[in-house]
Amino acid sequence: MSRTRGGGRHMDERDVRVRARGGSKPRTSKRPVHADAVEGLVTAVDRGRYRCLIDGVPVVAMKARELGRGSIVVGDRVDAVGDLSGRPDTLARIVRVKERRSVLRRTADDTDPVERIIVANADQLAIVCALADPEPQPRFVDRCLVAAYDAGLEPLLCLTKADLGTPDGMVRLYEPLGLPYVVLGPESGLNELTGHLTGHTTVFVGSSGVGKSTLVNRLLPGTERAVGGVNTVTGRGRHTSTSAVALQFGDGWLIDTPGVRSFGLAHIAPEEIVEGFPEIAEAALDCPEECRHRPDSPGCAVQAASAAGTLDADRVASLVRLLNSREGEEEATEH
């Protein structure tokens, strides 16, 4: 798809202020720049410890004090110094975080009211959706799609449990978008999916029970043991079920996000949500300003096109639901 935009543009200062502590204060030119630092990739984060892959060696690191309060997340490319041997009880130090090419945010929820960046530098979002048990949730898929467009990730629809249901309905809904999809059942080969994943950094997201773990475990046999039983950062038998973990997959990465059910859309402007639906966005050019494209919106060209059958009524309904739920997140109370 050609709609992808740069994801970096939604980074806020809190997220990127990882390099220069003290803002505009001029640095002394004599400051050491860690010329000996080695680049690595953050593959897991747990309680202030960062598991990094540095020159093929898994290394546990801490954040250098000079980085201040800014976050370091899975997928970040970092420079590290210190003990990079990866031996037990050694600790390296992350001294720099490279500029992020994309950021994916997790929804704020009851346990953590702050919307946080959970993954950096991914380029693909695999939206896993079962065809039955649980029933497909187009609304969930639509929310993920908008988050993907916003973050600058290419969406990929993974329709699972093809043995229990037909993909026809979902395909009819998403094919017009040009959204790539794969249909998967217990007996399906994985070549087509692997083709989509090769060379990419793909974040997997899906609601509970859709077969996400099953899929990742089939793609990477042995992963279950690696991430389910033992904490991948500390090795101390604690589940990492709420934080993202990057798993090497050929020359790419699969990023499993067990605790992520959906994405907050509150930081995205309504117009940008509409842009997630290209054909609707085009029709919306004829709408009055500030139009929310609801069935009762006066003079709405989108609703008119939907009624006339030129736009898919289900997709229009999806968009309207998205716009509404986003307003709920904003706690808009003006009407």
Ligand SMILES: Nc1nc2c(ncn2[C@@H]2O[C@H](COP(=O)(O)OP(=O)(O)OP(=O)(O)O)[C@@H](O)[C@H]2O)c(=O)[nH]1
């Ligand atoms: N019939 C059928 N069952 C499947 C398929 N894939 C997974 N399942 C079953 O669906 C259930 C949920 O699968 P999981 O892989 O645990 O789903 P998940 O999305 O990881 O769920 P959470 O861990 O709760 O996020 C399990 O009982 C799986 O055996 C499939 O293709 N067909």
Ligand SMILES: [Zn+2]
């Ligand atoms: Zn409208």
